Amino acid sequence: MGSYELSLVTLAAIYVMLALSLNLITGFCGQISLGHAAFFGAGAYAAALLTKSGWPLAPALVSGAVLAAAFGFVVGLASLRVRHDFLAITTMGVGFLFIGFVRKQQGLGGELGLSGIPDHGLGPWGLAALTVTLAAATAALSLHIRRVWAGQAFAAIADDEDTARALGIDVMRYKLTAFVLGTALAGLAGGLFAHFTRFIIPDAFGFTVSISILAMVIIGGIGSTWGVLAGAVILTLMPELFRFINDYKLLLYGGLLLLVMRFAPGGLAGGIAALTARLRGAT
Amino acid sequence: MLHVELTIQGLINGSMYALMAVGLTLVYGLLRILHVAHAGLYTLGAYIAVLIANATGSLALGAAVAIPVVGLAGMIVYRLLYEPILHRPPYVALIASIGLFIVMEESYRLIFGPYGETFNAPYLAERVSVGPIGAKAAEVAMVAGAIVLLGVLAFLSKRTRFGIAWRATVTDPAMARAFGVDTIAVRYANFFIASALAASAAVLVAVLNNLVEPTMGSVPSYKTLAIIVLGGLGNVAGTLVAALALGVIEAFGTIYIGHLLDRDAIAFLFLVLVLMIRPQGLFAAR
Amino acid sequence: MTALLEVEGVGVRFGGIQALDDVSFALAEGELLGLIGPNGAGKTTMLRAITGVIRPNPGRIRLAGADITDFSTDRRARTGLALTHQIVKPLRAMTARDNVALAAGHAKTTNVLAALFAIDRTKELARADELLRLVGIENHADAMPSTLPLGALKRLEVARALALDPKVLLLDEPLAGLNHVEAARLADTIVDLNRAGMSIVLIEHNLGEVMRICPRLMVLDNGRRIAMGAAKTVMEDPFVRAAYLGREAGDAAA
Ligand SMILES: Nc1ncnc2c1ncn2[C@@H]1O[C@H](COP(=O)(O)OP(=O)(O)OP(=O)(O)O)[C@@H](O)[C@H]1O
Ligand SMILES: [Mg+2]
Numbered sequence: 099m100g101s102y103e104l105s106l107v108t109l110a111a112i113y114v115m116l117a118l119s120l121n122l123i124t125g126f127c128g129q130i131s132l133g134h135a136a137f138f139g140a141g142a143y144a145a146a147l148l149t150k151s152g153w154p155l156a157p158a159l160v161s162g163a164v165l166a167a168a169f170g171f172v173v174g175l176a177s178l179r180v181r182h183d184f185l186a187i188t189t190m191g192v193g194f195l196f197i198g199f200v201r202k203q204q205g206l207g208g209e210l211g212l213s214g215i216p217d218h219g220l221g222p223w224g225l226a227a228l229t230v231t232l233a234a235a236t237a238a239l240s241l242h243i244r245r246v247w248a249g250q251a252f253a254a255i256a257d258d259e260d261t262a263r264a265l266g267i268d269v270m271r272y273k274l275t276a277f278v279l280g281t282a283l284a285g286l287a288g289g290l291f292a293h294f295t296r297f298i299i300p301d302a303f304g305f306t307v308s309i310s311i312l313a314m315v316i317i318g319g320i321g322s323t324w325g326v327l328a329g330a331v332i333l334t335l336m337p338e339l340f341r342f343i344n345d346y347k348l349l350l351y352g353g354l355l356l357l358v359m360r361f362a363p364g365g366l367a368g369g370i371a372a373l374t375a376r377l378r379g380a381t
Numbered sequence: 382m383l384h385v386e387l388t389i390q391g392l393i394n395g396s397m398y399a400l401m402a403v404g405l406t407l408v409y410g411l412l413r414i415l416h417v418a419h420a421g422l423y424t425l426g427a428y429i430a431v432l433i434a435n436a437t438g439s440l441a442l443g444a445a446v447a448i449p450v451v452g453l454a455g456m457i458v459y460r461l462l463y464e465p466i467l468h469r470p471p472y473v474a475l476i477a478s479i480g481l482f483i484v485m486e487e488s489y490r491l492i493f494g495p496y497g498e499t500f501n502a503p504y505l506a507e508r509v510s511v512g513p514i515g516a517k518a519a520e521v522a523m524v525a526g527a528i529v530l531l532g533v534l535a536f537l538s539k540r541t542r543f544g545i546a547w548r549a550t551v552t553d554p555a556m557a558r559a560f561g562v563d564t565i566a567v568r569y570a571n572f573f574i575a576s577a578l579a580a581s582a583a584v585l586v587a588v589l590n591n592l593v594e595p596t597m598g599s600v601p602s603y604k605t606l607a608i609i610v611l612g613g614l615g616n617v618a619g620t621l622v623a624a625l626a627l628g629v630i631e632a633f634g635t636i637y638i639g640h641l642l643d644r645d646a647i648a649f650l651f652l653v654l655v656l657m658i659r660p661q662g663l664f665a666a667r
Numbered sequence: 668m669t670a671l672l673e674v675e676g677v678g679v680r681f682g683g684i685q686a687l688d689d690v691s692f693a694l695a696e697g698e699l700l701g702l703i704g705p706n707g708a709g710k711t712t713m714l715r716a717i718t719g720v721i722r723p724n725p726g727r728i729r730l731a732g733a734d735i736t737d738f739s740t741d742r743r744a745r746t747g748l749a750l751t752h753q754i755v756k757p758l759r760a761m762t763a764r765d766n767v768a769l770a771a772g773h774a775k776t777t778n779v780l781a782a783l784f785a786i787d788r789t790k791e792l793a794r795a796d797e798l799l800r801l802v803g804i805e806n807h808a809d810a811m812p813s814t815l816p817l818g819a820l821k822r823l824e825v826a827r828a829l830a831l832d833p834k835v836l837l838l839d840e841p842l843a844g845l846n847h848v849e850a851a852r853l854a855d856t857i858v859d860l861n862r863a864g865m866s867i868v869l870i871e872h873n874l875g876e877v878m879r880i881c882p883r884l885m886v887l888d889n890g891r892r893i894a895m896g897a898a899k900t901v902m903e904d905p906f907v908r909a910a911y912l913g914r915e916a917g918d919a920a921a
Contacts, residue, residue: 198646
């Protein structure tokens with residue numbers, strides 16, 4: 099593999115982490131978030147500032163995740179106060195607030211962003227191996243959560259909050275847990291991203307990015323770990339592999355979002371499940 | 382003096398928000414859809430107006446074509462996109478709408494180019510002043526346009542049979558149907574009116590800035606969502622107040638907290654703060 | 668007999684409507700209490716105040732001596748209050764068995780951290796099967812709720828409520844929408860549960876079944892408690908006849 103291929107693998111792994119982390123919040127727990135890139139950004143900025151001030155990579159990445167999770171906890175608390183339609187707009191607002199704030203902070207490089215982020219020292223192979231391992235761990239965690247009791251409780255909340263409460267499920271704590279887990283992983287992905295590109299600007303964490311992450315979840319199949327994983331890989335690699343698509347990347351994301359929601363809300367995973375069911379029925 | 386000017390500037394922007402947000406809140410009130418693509422229709426209105434105005438030399442003709450055409454486009458969006466997915470959970474329509482908005486913006490960029498169009502001859506650029514207070518004619522037109530259009534809308538909804546049927550449907554669709562209101566026709570009319578209002582706002586903004594660009598809908602799109610939440614989703618009067626208030630708060634905010642926060646983020650700061658104190662919005666729905 | 672559930676001076680107001688006005692009652696351990704009253708009397712509102720979906724103002728609610736008025740709905744469920752809804756509310760994305768098993772696992776879902784590690788569901792699935800058998804829908808265990816008839820869904824609600832191992836079971840019109848054979852069968856199930864020691868509050872419009880199975884009745888009308896006592900005496904009460912039977916005696920007797 100050349101360094102270009104390695105960088106594609108790294109990027110895809112970062113997006114897999116991001117999409118799976120949003121899937122924990124939106125897919126498993128049913129809480130729509132239109133501002134996930136803000137947590138990605140919080141982790142990226144925190145980790146970058148720390149390594150720039152001399153910290154080693156590992157503690158910087160962990161601190162980025164912790165900071166993003168703390169931010170996620172606060173947003174989660176806020177989201178408990180609002181319901182359904184309001185939540186989508188509140189999380190979107192948090193996303194705009196985040197970049198609106200970062201743009202104006204000289205300490206964070208303002209509009210120009212942070213450059214000169216130190217070399218991670220792992221080499222292209224090392225970084226690719228690290229991100230792929232972490233993405234695989236995120237997928238394993240997702241599959242695990244689906245199997246445990248907490249996964250059942252999340253599913254109940256996504257289905258009908260009031261009924262979940264009547265069954266003794268502490269909806270508030272579960273939602274906060276989903277937010278904290280999901281945003282911590284997004285923050286970790288952010289730290290990796292910052293050290294992968296070694297240069298970050300506020301717009302790398304804006305609304306368009308939040309929507310792109312959401313597109314991966316929706317197109318892959320909301321709630322399905324394998325579907326979301328595939329969605330993230332396909333949507334990240336397609337514009338890179340077919341260069342002519344690159345200029346139409348947003349058009350592609352938007353169009354797919356539109357078509358999936360209109361014709362196949364189960365996404366890729368839902369489509370494949372329906373197809374295998376039909377094939378089985380036919381034989 | 383600064384404060385007076387900031388207030389006026391805020392009210393001008395607030396008028397534009399009001400024209401867009403009223404349509405959005407009506408769509409929400411009727412169908413519980415967060416219609417993000419509303420802003421895509423808005424941009425469409427501006428493009429139609431600028432292209433026709435430049436081809437024929439008449440802005441009036443441009444506006445006269447743009448407004449009804451965008452109204453029809455709104456009806457088509459309802460028919461082809463929303464109607465088939467109304468029975469699904471609300472996030473489905475929201476995300477589909479975001480998808481459509483992105484597709485529209487990208488299409489404008491690919492078809493008309495990224496740099497935007499200007500009018501061959503700028504309209505309403507002269508300044509008018511009353512005593513020490515001055516404003517561009519286009520700015521006066523914006524405020525006057527909002528007052529007239531929303532005034533006419535309010536009048537029609539109170540005084541005509543259709544207006545009454547419309548309000549009844551927004552309040553309680555099942556009851557309205559029981560009284561013989563054709564609620565499907567009401568939905569189409571609602572999309573027509575909402576989209577036509579957005580197009581009117583777009584023409585005014587295009588004239589004011591003498592610029593029509595593919596992304597001109599982005600900022601209003603998300604900001605008007607904040608406004609209709611603040612106004613108490615589905616509440617028209619609340620939405621008007623929230624639109625004007627936000628215009629003014631932004632104008633002051635840019636001066637006083639502009640060094641801390643981007644102008645476009647001020648709306649959301651306001652939104653998040655208000656929701657923490659009053660989760661149902663500034664004005665609860667009805 | 669000691670009171671298990673005590674409702675004290677509960678009032679609930681919705682805008683201009685006084686849905687409940689200073690209502691008090693007590694449910695004894697092991698009792699089956701019928702709660703009746705015309706449409707809009709405030710019966711569902713009373714259950715919602717007890718389970719904490721709405722907050723009474725004023726009023727206190729005590730369960731087994733502990734004041735639970737300030738508890739959240741989920742905490743009340745864990746403290747021992749289970750409810751079946753007038754309009755069935757199954758979790759649509761899981762099978763009937765999983766619906767019941769989730770409720771049976773209430774001890775395992777209480778602590779979020781522990782729930783992130785606990786996988787084993789054997790005990791709860793077995794308990795779910797046992798309860799589905801008890802309410803007579805064991806053959807629907809693997810069905811998704813959307814494919815089940817209303818009668819089965821009503822029973823699923825009861826099974827799921829029982830899976831919470833409640834101290835008190837609150838049933839909101841479990842018989843509504845069932846034909847008379849189904850209704851009589853479910854009513855018998857309710858009696859069996861009560862004989863086995865379960866304390867129950869039963870809201871029901873089907874007066875025939877209520878008279879048959881409930882020894883004691885409370886009557887609400889316009890948010891007020893207008894009668895309480897042995898079923899027969901209550902039904903002969905002139906106030907009750909005026910407020911309630913006057914309107915509905917015809918179909919109740921049928
Ligand atoms: N959420 C609410 N908002 C406003 N009014 C309500 C609400 N819930 C109930 N009410 C009103 O309170 C009164 C009592 O309603 P409730 O549902 O408790 O009656 P009920 O006795 O259960 O009637 P039914 O036998 O029809 O189920 C009614 O007038 C009803 O319209
Ligand atoms: Mg009721």
